[in-house]
Amino acid sequence: MISLEDARQLELAGIEPLSARTFTVQKRNGMVAAFEPKRISWAVERAFRAEHGVPPEQAVAEELKSAVVEVTRAVVGRAVNAAVAGEALEVERIQDWVETALMEEGYHSVARRYILYRAERRRARTLRAATQSVASPLSFVLRCGERVPLDPEGLGRELEEACRGLEERCSWKRLAEETLRSLYDGVSEDEIDQAMILAARSRVEEEPAYTYVAARILLAKLYRETLPEMRGREELQAVHRNFFPISIRHGVDVGRLSPELLSYDLERLAGSLRMERDRDFTYMGLQTVYDRYLLHHEERRIETPQYFWMRVAMGLALAERENREAHAIEFYERLSSFSFLSSTPTLFNSGTLHPQLSSCYLLTVSDDLDGIFQVISDNARLSKWAGGLGNDWTSVRATGSLIRGTNGRSQGVIPFLKVANDTAVAVNQGGKRKGAVCAYLETWHLDIEDFLELRRNTGDERRRTPDMNTANWIPDLFMKRVMEGGNWTLFSPSDVPDLHDLYGKAFERRYCEYEEKADRGEIRNFRRVAASTLWRKMLTMLFETGHPWITFKDPSNLRSPQDHVGVIHNSNLCTEITLNTSSDETAVCNLGSINLAAHVKDGAIDEEELAETIRVAVRMLDNVIDINFYPTPAAKNANLRHRPVGLGLMGFQDALYRLKISYASAEAVEFADRTMEIIAYHALLASADLARERGAYSTFPGSKWDRGLLPIDTLSLLEEERGGNLDVDRTIRKDWEEVRKAIRKHGLRNSNLLAIAPTATISNISGVSPSIEPTYKNLFVKSNLSGDFTTINSYLVEDLRQAGLWDQEMVDDLKFYDGSVFSIERIPQEIRERYLSAFEVDPRWLIESASRRQKWIDMAQSLNLYLAEPNGKKLSDMYFLAWRKGLKTTYYLRAVAATSVEKSTLDINARGLQPRWMKSVSPSSRVHVDRPEEQNGRSCSLDNPECESCQ
Structure with missing residues (x-):
């Protein structure tokens, strides 16, 4: 019979009490108990208390109490109606109704918490059942706090699943044994996951496939954190799909996602999710995504990797007026397959309440206090939302210039740079990564010699900027004076105000006029030095501190398509963006990179597939401009007027490996030329097609594009202005008339389209080599914000395995020779040449490949240069070669670090001499990625976790 209290609950639910009827519920163990509506009310109330942080001893607010009653009424009503109709009541079925009622009443966050709680309880019951027949001396603590016996067989099954498909290379039994040896009684569930991951990671140097095993273990942990059930692969697929709308609604409810995402047909998008692509992640890629990119609430992730990709795609498709779902799915396909990845700010913020999606901001500082501190203030606002800055x-x-307002003398630019440096440190990009800025100064500035020393670790700390990157903005005239052995005159811009906006022959004429004025005594605040002396000091500081970088003013401006509406005064944080700046315009660029390796099919580039990726990528990048959250009016003004985007590439070295081409070869240079031409060709067609659909950018009239000049055409302009000194291959393979016709007919949607960024983090996510970089080493440990990761060249391992040479002795050889195959004589010469490391590739090959790309690129490239044994002549020759080859910018100079693989367990005497470039390597140090402090400040570290530009 129904009790009086139960009758009251039924009355609360709006149902007449049935005094002659007894309702029963079947429990999970098969036993039958009386139906008690108050238990439903208690469960619902617990869920609301947990979501809103109301402790058990505290009464719930009237609003929550009313919500509990509302949901309870719906569930009890459904249960009683089912019972009256003769249907059996079961615990699981009633709990399903609770989930449904919470969703239908709009309590999405509470529903998600309730679903995850059920999953945890189910997992606890499963573990208890599994351990009843297994005698284990260990127990472990579940995340919910319950202590249960450890099931070794269950642990083995999880590892066996992680190794599925990789059984020929990876042994789950060995991993299970190693994991069990590392556990202790009372170990936490998280520690068990970490022990399994570490067991797999420790074997990566012997077998690269273990990186996928480690990633799958992390995936299982992530699924338990984000999804309601883990009952097997087929059911998991369905749960993953069905839970996606709940996840999006929950993200909106807790303020992590934009409510605009609810306008999508979430069921349709859920049906397009490709969960199997989660297994394409390497461990480093997935760990990076887990740590930095997946949205979380209350220290718990609310996204799986595929939810993450779809969320980014949905955020970018918000700019579409029609067929949003179709475009979102199209964007998702490119992202989730690693064919193209947007830059980190876009991945961080797409689809959120603050969609700051742009990567780079370029600002010009005017010569007054208001202007100086306006830029410093803008730096802070831009940096807050993960933007990299160029000033x-x-x-x-x-220094020494007259200040007319006070009749005093200026202290120059250096003290203000110190303030800018400290601002970048203080505003750490929303806590996600360290703020970063690069300061640019032209070579004729009177403070240039002090500027060169900003990164030194000696001297007056008030005149040092240890956290700021610096770069020289060098006019061609200076390079000519160095070649000629001439003098160079340093001026204060207050005396020569127009030099800053001049370039080419116009700069040269005016500069010489100012020198004549100085000789006549009309300009007093100047200094004359030998050009070669200043050049040597520039190179010396570059070698000692890694700064200032070498960038070139004239090719950046003379080849700019936007020369009709302004001047390029500097590049960005990573030296690939060359856009106009002024007091009214902060240049903005939105970046993304094509995974070149993903488009190598059957021994060649699949141009048709690459063209489709480019078409979709350009559309995604253009959408960023309209969706973007702009921290300053000057940034919004510039971006909407000119609509520049920066499409780049990554995985260049991987593509060479797949084609069996050495980086140090003419074939690699030709490949760089051919692929960049293809990318430029289809990018311009894509932008012209967008112009047809959406209209050309507002300042298109009068641009070089409008005047019929493509980047390849501007080489002759640069050569003429320089008076020669340009050695660039002019080969053209495609019929560019189609592009010219499209631009004449429709214009372009974007003023600038191409720029090659460093891509360190997104290439880690994709599992390919960064940007256009050669392989750093074939075996080393890469450091980033997610930790240290053993990295081994899987292409090399596979080739050595095919040749019957991959064994423990080869692993030891690679360790001894610090990841180099140069001196391992039993490896065939052809393989050794193909797998040269970055310091074994002559920098001329890097520069020549970059030159071939630059002829097609309307902006620039982040080009790192490597020298194993730097000296003054080599440095000078290398940078003069870069200048003559038409490069607009260069990035870091990398030197060999005093670090290598641990060799204490190796027989050093059995392996002979190391290559000369490794002489400085300490045999007792561990394999480690280069860090500045370990190189006496000679270069940036590769993936240094403190370096924003590498992230």
Whole structure:
């Protein structure tokens, strides 16, 4: 019979009490108990208390109490109606009704918490059942706090699943044994996951496939954190799909996602999710995504990797007026397959309440206090939302210049750079990564010699900027004076105000006029030095501190398509963006990179597939401009007027490996030329097609594009202005008339389209080599914000395995020779040449490949240069070669670090001499990625976790 209290609950639910009827519920163990509606009310109340943080001893607010009653009424009503109809009541079925009622009443966050709680309880019951027949001396603590016996067989099954498909290379039994040896009684569930991951990671140097095993173990942990059930692969697929709408609604409810995402047909998008692609992640890629990119609430992730990709795609498709779902799915396909990845700010913020999706901001500082501190203030606002900054400081008057307002003398640009440095440190990009800025100064500025020393670790700390990157903005005239052995005159911009906006022959004429004025005594605040002396000091500081970088003013401006509406005064944080700046316009660029390796099919580039990726990528990048959250009016003004985007590439070295081409070869240079031409060709067609659909960018009239000049055409302009000194291959393979016709007919949607960024983090996610970089080493440990990761060249391992040479002795050889195959004589010469490391590739090959790309690119490239044994002549020759080859910018100079693989367990005497470039390597140090402090400040570290530009 129904009790009086139960009758009251039924009355609460709006159902007449049936005094002659007894309702029963079947429990999980098969036993039958009386139906008690109050238990439903208690369960619902617990879920609301947990979501809103109301402790058990505290009464719930009237609003929550009313919500509990509302949901309870719906569930009890459904249960009683089912019972009256003769249907059996079961615990699981009633709990399903609770989930449904919470969703239908709009309590999505509570529903998600309830679902995850059920999953945890189910997992606890499963573990208890599994351990009843297994005698284990260990127990472990579940995340919910319950202590249960450890099931070794269950642990083995999880590892066996992680190794599925990789059984020929990976042994789950060995992993299970190693994991069990590392556990202790009372170990936490998280520690068990970590022990399994570490067991797999420790074997990566012997078998690269273990990186996928480690990733799958992390995936299982992530699924338990984000999804309601883990009952097997087929059911998991369905749960993953069905839970996606709940996840999106929950993200909106807790303020992590934009409510606009609810306008999508979430069921349709859920049906397009490709969960199997989660297994394509390497461990480093997935760990990076887990740590930095997946949205979380209350220290718990609310996204799986495929939810993450779809969330980014949905955020980018918000700019579409029609067929949003179709475009979102199209974007998702490119992202989730690693064919193209947007830059980190876009991945961080797409689909969120603050969609700051842009990567780079370029600002010009004017010569007054208001202008100086306006830029410093703008730096802080831009950096807060994960933007990398480039500042042009050339206009600020030099030390000793007259300040007319006070009749005093200026302290120059250096003290203000110190303030900018400290601002970047203080505003750490929303806590996600360290703020970063690069200061640019033209070579004729009177403070240039002090500027060169900003990164030194000696001297007056008030005149040092240890956290700021610096770059020289060098006019061609200076390079000519160095070649000629001439003098160079340093001025204060307050005396020569127009030099900053001049370039080419116009700069040369005006500069010489100012030198004549100085000789006549009309300009007093100047200094004359030998050009070669200043050049040597620039190179010396570059070698000692890694700064300032070498960038070139004239090719950046003379080849700019936007020369009709402004001047390029500097580049960005990573030296690949060359856009106009002024007091009214902060240049903005939105970046993304094509995975070149993903488009190598059957021994060649699949141009048809690559063209489709480019078409979709350009559309995604253009959408960023309209969706973007702009921290300053000057940034919004510039981006909407000119609509520049920066499409780049990554995985260049992987593509060479797949084609069996050495980086140090003419074939690699030709491949760089051919692929960049293809990318430029289809990018321009894609932008022209967008112009047809959406209209050309507003400042298109009068641009070089409008005047019929493509990047390849501007090489002759640069050569003419320079008076020669340009050695660039002019080969053309495609019929560019189709592109010219499209631009004449429709214009372009974007003022600039191509720029090659460093891509360190997104290439880690994709599991390919960064940007256009050669392989750093064939075996080393890569460090980033997610930790240290053993990295081994899987292509090399596979080739050595095919040749019957992959064994423990080869692993030891690679360790001894610090990841180099140069001196391992039993490896065939052809393989050794193909797998040269970055310091074994002559930098001329890197520069020549970059030159071939630059002829097609309307902006620039982040080009790192490597020298194993640097000296003054080599450095000078290398940078003069870069200048003559038409490069607009260069990035870091990398030197060999005093670190290598641990060799204490190796027989050093059995392996002979190391290559000369490794002489400085300490045999007792561990394999480690280069860090500045370990190189006496000679270069940036590769993936240094403190370096924003590598992230």
